[in-house]
Amino acid sequence: MRKSLAVILAAAFAVSLAGCTAIPTATSCTPLSPAGDASNAVSVTGALGEKPTATIPTPLLSTKAETTTLVRGHGAPLTTGTIANVQASLYYGKTGQLLTATNFDAKAPLQVTVGVTSTSNVGKYLQCQRDGSRSVTVMTAKQFFGAAPDPSTGLTSTDTLILVTDIQKTFPGRATGALQLGQSGFPAVVTAPDGTPGVTISGSAPTQLRYEALRKGDGATVKKGDEILVHVTAIDWSTKSSFTSTWTSKVPQALRAESVTDSASGQLDPGSAKALIGQTVGSQVVVVVPPKFGYPSGKAPSGYPTNATVVYVYDILGIE
Known part of the structure; x- marks a missing residue:
């Protein structure tokens, strides 16, 4: 039986891709x-x-x-x-x-x-x-x-x-969502042209978990257990200095959207997990995590300050 013209063209197209x-x-x-x-x-x-x-x-x-x-x-x-x-x-x-x-x-x-x-x-x-x-x-x-x-x-x-x-x-290299009207009392975040956030902290550290989206993306919603790709900067409120940032190397981090207290495969502190689950891809989220919402004893990553209030700025780039 003779092949249809569509089949012949499809085969020719496949050959053109194979021999580029x-x-x-x-x-x-x-x-x-x-x-x-x-x-x-x-x-x-x-x-x-x-x-x-x-x-x-x-x-x-x-x-x-x-x-x-x-x-x-x-x-x-x-x-x-x-x-x-x-x-x-x-x-x-x-x-x-x-x-x-x-x-x-x-x-x-x-x-x-x-x-x-x-x-x-x-x-x-x-x-x-x-x-x-x-x-x-x-x-x-x-x-x-x-x-x-x-x-x-x-x-x-x-x-x-x-x-x-x-x-x-x-994936985009930075949060690309629409700018949102910020709440009062949060650290001020100014973003450089390449996406690197600069954070200004003033006043006393809050005692309750606080978070807000500075940019609201229109991508998929982060669900518990998702493998998310993020850029993240973490700052100790008391010293006002960053102790880790993926922006230094320009290489983002893949994290499971789950708390270390919820699962053995969880990677986030309870405060960050609560803040990020339900956010959308393309969002930039600032999270203020007091010690009682942070990593439990023995669960913190290397270099994480002890008994500190931590300010995170997360750019949610995608879901793997």
Whole structure:
């Protein structure tokens, strides 16, 4: 029986995804590493999100970072600070050898911050990519690691590496909800352009749990037991200094929306759990937790101040 035209086109479309060619980058976004001859020379086969096969003309050498988009994806181009769940494979340019890769388990992705330099710059060159995209970046080992590679890797700074990255899911890098009218008596929160909160505390510490949404998101509602992705800053009321903040590294934290007193898998103090459950994704929530609503003895994370009233600013970025 003859195949319908729709089936033939669908098959042709599947083949075009399996054997990717370069797609022009959106003109509204300027990538950190534009496409070039080296990145355009790499072809990749395999379904998005599954272990790919890269064909690399060897030796492939480059002294600058280049990124070619192989599958465009959907939505707006990603900007610095966006959080991305990715699967990635790293190859050696001289031989084409696969050096390392993620496990390609959709439930256990590598989470990176777009455009941010870290110990391995998987996210650094993803600017202007999109949710559901596949890209290939050719760069030196020094550009990948952000510094000269550790001697134990056997790599030199000028060795060429090829990174193939599939973006599975993205989250905004900060709370994006609508601004709300603040209540009196709360610490004042001013947000920097990159989303980092600055907190001003005055007066006596309250004795009761207090919380409010400074921004109200329109995303899903956080339920007890959800795995939520947050940026969080925690400040000791008495010293008025922050003792922990994910904004320092620009890497958010995944937390179970459950108190340590409710479940062995709970991660939040009782006050924060009460404040966050029922909030919506995209919200920024300030929580003031007096000691009696804080972590019980022996349950607090390392570095948590003893018998302190703690001010938290949570940006709820998503639900995993």
